[in-house]
Amino acid sequence: MNAVSLGPFVFDASRLAAVAAVLLFLTASRIAARTKRHAGHAGAVEAWAGWAVLAWILGARLGFVLAHADNFTAAPLDALKLWQGGFSARAGWIAAGAALGVAALKGRGAVLRPLLIAAAITAVAHQTITAALPRPQMRLPVMELLALDGSPVQLAGQDRVTVVNLWATWCPPCRREMPMMTALAAEMPEVSFVFANQGESAGRILAFLAAEGLPSDGMLRDPRGQLMGRLRAVGLPSTLVLDATGDLVAAQTGEISGAALRDLIETAKEQG
Numbered sequence: 001m002n003a004v005s006l007g008p009f010v011f012d013a014s015r016l017a018a019v020a021a022v023l024l025f026l027t028a029s030r031i032a033a034r035t036k037r038h039a040g041h042a043g044a045v046e047a048w049a050g051w052a053v054l055a056w057i058l059g060a061r062l063g064f065v066l067a068h069a070d071n072f073t074a075a076p077l078d079a080l081k082l083w084q085g086g087f088s089a090r091a092g093w094i095a096a097g098a099a100l101g102v103a104a105l106k107g108r109g110a111v112l113r114p115l116l117i118a119a120a121i122t123a124v125a126h127q128t129i130t131a132a133l134p135r136p137q138m139r140l141p142v143m144e145l146l147a148l149d150g151s152p153v154q155l156a157g158q159d160r161v162t163v164v165n166l167w168a169t170w171c172p173p174c175r176r177e178m179p180m181m182t183a184l185a186a187e188m189p190e191v192s193f194v195f196a197n198q199g200e201s202a203g204r205i206l207a208f209l210a211a212e213g214l215p216s217d218g219m220l221r222d223p224r225g226q227l228m229g230r231l232r233a234v235g236l237p238s239t240l241v242l243d244a245t246g247d248l249v250a251a252q253t254g255e256i257s258g259a260a261l262r263d264l265i266e267t268a269k270e271q272g
Helices: 012-031 035-067 076-080 089-105 109-132 171-186 202-212 228-231 256-270
Strands: 003-006 009-012 145-146 153-155 162-167 192-198 219-222 237-244 249-251
Touching: 012 035, 035 089, 035 109, 089 109, 162 171, 162 228, 171 192, 171 202, 171 249, 171 256, 192 228, 202 219, 219 228, 237 256, 249 256
Parallel strands: 162 192, 192 219
Antiparallel strands: 003 009, 145 153, 145 219, 162 237, 237 249
């Protein structure tokens, strides 16, 4: 799928690339600042590099939240859940540029050159890494899962946009995002939501749903975790969005926000 496994840890590949880009920018800024020409401003360069990164993160998140304000009205504190994803790159670059503009206005023009050099290096590296990320051509597999009453359910052939969520009751982020998932499923009946539990009994699943007050619609069992292997997922939760023809549009490993999932669904609708 699109995840990277490092020992016991699993990271969404795009998020890992973003973290690598930040570290590269900070490192490149430090190296550029310590050249003979900029040695006298090394401390200022490193400080403003940190401010630029912070401005990008906050600006990108704020831009995304404002663009999806309806999704955050009921739970505004969800805007602070940065780990769920949801950033506007354009808003981030504007915010970072504003931070550098402040540096220039404060008479820190000497720090701009090494920062711009570092930014250029980082942009090229990030584009290269992003282009190299796995983008598997994947379709919804033809296989049967089990309904909670034990009856077989064919996974393929949905003929509409489909969201597949691989989850388990023992997985904390799975439990956190499930209320959002089931609410979105009820709100969007034109989309097929498949909640494929990995390796647990119907009794355990039903007990979890009852304790959380969640519906059982779309809940299926994958007793041997075969779907996880077929979709090449390496961690839970994993969410895949497929278009009406069954082709993969996007996937995310790790917790996802309602706003980010809506975005992926809308993209799938446009492609389908």
